[in-house]
Amino acid sequence: MSDTQLYTLKENSTGQLHVFKSKKDDAGECFTETMSVCGKMRYNQTIKHHFACQTETFTRKKLAEIGRSVCGTCVSHLYGDYS
């Protein structure tokens, strides 16, 4: 696998945080998938984001810091990918 999977963290209208898979193009611009990894939140440009296009290591550290307001399904997805 040559592509490093990157992640973006977004906040929905109820204040819950969801993780989106992201990629950077050759110019370094961040592109984010339409649906969160849990499938519960649709990407919205206008909504508050906490970070964009970060590595899995960074994302897991941040999610641990943020704690309870992060979607549990998104968290387990991140840890499930790591084996």
Ligand SMILES: [Zn+2]
């Ligand atoms: Zn989620």
